[in-house]
Amino acid sequence: MVWTWRYEKADGTVVAAPNGQEEFAGQGDAETWIGETWKQLAEDGVDTAVLLDDGREIYSMSLHEA
Template identity: 55%
Template sequence: MAWSWRYEKDDGTVIPPNGLPGVHDQPEYQSTQSDAESWLGENWRTLAAAGVAQVHLLDDDRPIYGPLKLELAE
């Protein structure tokens, strides 16, 4: 099992991970769901600032949940 996040704009357009400025420690895959969720918890603000509006958690290519909105407080 390989856990990963799919990043999207508000309209559902997929943003490739290599297209995210300022996101440097982003692993392509995590070994557990918990690791993937912890990584997102630590990095969601950076993702939101880079233009990610929502994410989906994937197990290999199978969607687990989402969209999960990433919104910065104003």
């Protein structure tokens, strides 16, 4: 399994990964990484991050603080 994130604007338009596509061995690794980088991604114009497992959407989350 390869875990990745897809980045989107608020309207659902896909945004290219600012530093290229990151791949992770497990869900926990992917979630730790997004927890460490979400603020920078939001500053780079990403509104939503979508977690993918081998291309299958697991969940999406807003990168804006509540």
